[in-house]
Amino acid sequence: MSLALSFAALLILCAPARALPDTSSDALLRDHLWREVTSLPKGQRPAAGALRGLAHVGVLQALEDEEFPVDVVAGTSAGAVLGAFYAAGVPLPRLWGIRDTLRLQGGSDYSRFNLWRLVLSEKLMSTGNMEALIREHVGDTTFDRLSKPFGCVAMDLKTGEKIVFRSGPVAPAVRASMTMPGLFEPVLYRHRYLVDGGVVDYIPVDVARYLGADWVLASVTEGDFTHFAPTNVLSTLEQVIDIRGALLSREQRKHADALVEPAVGDIQFYDIARIGDAMDRGLTTARRHIHEIEEKYILFSLPRLKNRAGGPGR
Amino acid sequence: MTRLLATAFALLVAGCAALRTGSSPVLGDAQRLYAAGRFREAAARLSDEQLQRLGDRDARLAYEVLGQSQERLGKPDAALRTYQTGVELFPKDLNLLTDLGNLLHHAGLDDQARPVYERILAIHPNNAAAHLGLAETDSKLGFLDRAAVHYEATLKTLGDQAGLWRDYAEVLAQSRKPDQALEAVDRSLALSPEPLSWLLQARLLWRLGRAPDAFAALARAEEEGGPRTVLALQRGLWRLESGNLDAANGDAAVALRLEPAEPLAFWLRASVALRRGRKDAARKDLERAARQSSSPFVAAAAEAMLGQLR
Numbered sequence: 001m002s003l004a005l006s007f008a009a010l011l012i013l014c015a016p017a018r019a020l021p022d023t024s025s026d027a028l029l030r031d032h033l034w035r036e037v038t039s040l041p042k043g044q045r046p047a048a049g050a051l052r053g054l055a056h057v058g059v060l061q062a063l064e065d066e067e068f069p070v071d072v073v074a075g076t077s078a079g080a081v082l083g084a085f086y087a088a089g090v091p092l093p094r095l096w097g098i099r100d101t102l103r104l105q106g107g108s109d110y111s112r113f114n115l116w117r118l119v120l121s122e123k124l125m126s127t128g129n130m131e132a133l134i135r136e137h138v139g140d141t142t143f144d145r146l147s148k149p150f151g152c153v154a155m156d157l158k159t160g161e162k163i164v165f166r167s168g169p170v171a172p173a174v175r176a177s178m179t180m181p182g183l184f185e186p187v188l189y190r191h192r193y194l195v196d197g198g199v200v201d202y203i204p205v206d207v208a209r210y211l212g213a214d215w216v217l218a219s220v221t222e223g224d225f226t227h228f229a230p231t232n233v234l235s236t237l238e239q240v241i242d243i244r245g246a247l248l249s250r251e252q253r254k255h256a257d258a259l260v261e262p263a264v265g266d267i268q269f270y271d272i273a274r275i276g277d278a279m280d281r282g283l284t285t286a287r288r289h290i291h292e293i294e295e296k297y298i299l300f301s302l303p304r305l306k307n308r309a310g311g312p313g314r
Numbered sequence: 315m316t317r318l319l320a321t322a323f324a325l326l327v328a329g330c331a332a333l334r335t336g337s338s339p340v341l342g343d344a345q346r347l348y349a350a351g352r353f354r355e356a357a358a359r360l361s362d363e364q365l366q367r368l369g370d371r372d373a374r375l376a377y378e379v380l381g382q383s384q385e386r387l388g389k390p391d392a393a394l395r396t397y398q399t400g401v402e403l404f405p406k407d408l409n410l411l412t413d414l415g416n417l418l419h420h421a422g423l424d425d426q427a428r429p430v431y432e433r434i435l436a437i438h439p440n441n442a443a444a445h446l447g448l449a450e451t452d453s454k455l456g457f458l459d460r461a462a463v464h465y466e467a468t469l470k471t472l473g474d475q476a477g478l479w480r481d482y483a484e485v486l487a488q489s490r491k492p493d494q495a496l497e498a499v500d501r502s503l504a505l506s507p508e509p510l511s512w513l514l515q516a517r518l519l520w521r522l523g524r525a526p527d528a529f530a531a532l533a534r535a536e537e538e539g540g541p542r543t544v545l546a547l548q549r550g551l552w553r554l555e556s557g558n559l560d561a562a563n564g565d566a567a568v569a570l571r572l573e574p575a576e577p578l579a580f581w582l583r584a585s586v587a588l589r590r591g592r593k594d595a596a597r598k599d600l601e602r603a604a605r606q607s608s609s610p611f612v613a614a615a616a617e618a619m620l621g622q623l624r
Contacts, residue, residue, distance in 0.1 A: 021484060021510055021513070021514060023510075023513070023541060023544045024609065025547065025576065025577055025578035025608075025609040025612050026609045026610065026611040026612055028544070028547055028548055028551060028578060029551070029578055029581065029609075029611060029612050029615060030611055031517075032551040032554075032555065033615065035555070036555070058456075061456070062456055065456065065458060065488060065489065065490070067490070280455075280457075283455070283456045283457065284425065284455040284456055286456070287454075287455060287456030295611050295614070298615070299614055299615065299618050302615065302618045302619060302622070303622055
């Protein structure tokens with residue numbers, strides 16, 4: 001027994017040093033004001049609400065862990081899928097499970113057979129599987145029945161217009177929002193040929209504001225087009241969309257109040273096997289910046305505390 | 315008995331290299347020098363040439379002694395290369411893997427430390443050092459559920475460590491499980507009444523709406539020698555929150571007596587003054603708080619409130 005105890009001492013000596021709780025003045029005040037701000041009634045608190053890519057599951061997790069009030073959600077592309085699930089109240093553990101679902105279901109869409117068919121017969125692939133997946137999680141629900149206001153963006157391939165969906169059935173709208181042009185068949189919906197909204201609105205900050213957000217946290221996952229030398233149809237298309245998206249996002253990110261940018265640029269969107277990695281990176285990035293984000297939200301909310309009984313500044 | 319043996323093994327493999335003796339005189343020398351705190355000389359004894367001459371068992375120890383000496387000399391890059399070479403040569407050596415994982419973890423490279431700790435667990439599933447490393451990296455990276463599971467595994471072996479119970483409680487608190495967190499912090503306090511554990515207990519109680527108990531826990535933290543300024547400020551903020559302005563002002567005064575330039579104490583006093591309609595007094599204190607670069611967020615909040623007053 002004494003042998004075991006003496007080695008226990010050694011282990012502690014060799015084990016990593018534990019971080020002490022943050023008792024800095026900044027942390028004390030942040031904690032205090034965070035409670036004040038988040039306990040404001042919904043109408044008085046600034047509505048916070050924008051998304052693109054699967055890394056957002058991790059970002060949403062970090063926000064939930066901090067009890068961050070997400071009031072409205074807007075998304076494009078894969079961000080529309082996750083945004084819809086989140087706005088429908090699908091619990092985060094189920095969203096984390098998507099990594100497995102997509103591994104199983106995605107295989108049929110991106111299989112070698114389908115890619116060869118695409119090249120040889122010029123027949124575009126279908127996003128029908130994705131719509132089925134969306135329905136599996138949200139059913140036949142409509143926008144107005146979601147638990148949080150939600151909007152998603154698609155582009156009309158005939159006119160180049162940006163189409164913002166915020167009414168009607170959720171599943172076809174979200175499907176249209178993530179239909180990559182050139183690879184998947186445009187979605188014929190409401191007499192329009194619709195494709196991925198990322199082509200015209202990479203970070204839908206304006207949609208979030210339109211839905212009522214006073215303060216917008218943009219979760220941005222840009223592909224790093226310098227990382228890859230495209231060698232096939234798929235990677236060339238993705239490269240073009242990423243370049244276009246990067247140009248759009250350069251301007252759009254200026255309009256967000258805070259940004260989270262998970263470093264997932266080296267993961268290509270069809271790289272199903274690395275979905276889990278992308279989600280993890282979303283969480284670690286958001287976690288790293290969560291206090292910074294909270295502080296921005298608190299500073300934005302301070303004027304609202306002025307009118308609150310018992311709040312600072314009264 | 316099986317559990318005791320497993321525990322002893324887990325602890326044994328995490329023991330320091332300097333305390334396990336090798337058969338080679340060169341290694342023996344290096345170990346003695348390391349134990350005497352002469353790290354430069356210990357590292358110099360273990361040149362590449364000497365390392366190549368050692369048999370497997372001694373070479374494993376030698377890489378550990380060399381890496382640990384380099385760490386103590388403040389050369390983490392050299393230590394990293396040493397551990398990486400050691401792990402390449404002896405991929406199942408738990409000590410070298412633990413050293414490598416811990417070095418990466420301490421350097422903030424938690425995403426690289428994780429797979430190393432996972433390799434250790436693949437070899438030895440009950441390894442407490444690896445579970446602890448994963449608990450800490452997962453907690454830092456934001457994987458709170460996984461962190462909790464690894465803390466639980468670590469505590470099966472090291473359940474007598476008060477600090478570990480507190481860290482576990484912190485993870486549970488962040489996971490919004492305040493009742494479970496409270497139980498864990500109680501375990502920590504039963505083992506050692508450390509002020510930071512009392513402070514954590516106080517915060518959890520406050521979050522659960524048990525204000526009198528929270529204030530009592532803060533008082534215990536102070537009795538145990540906790541940081542008085544921090545405790546006064548925490549108490550003051552809670553009193554401000556509950557509208558007890560005189561007492562909050564008193565706490566700000568206590569903090570300012572202890573640290574006359576404490577920005578949060580100025581902010582606290584200003585908030586009390588504002589609620590009493592004394593804008594001039596508040597403005598002066600907010601200006602003082604906004605000037606302090608030591609606490610950028612306090613300064614920014616003070617600046618924002620000044621903006622509202624203008």
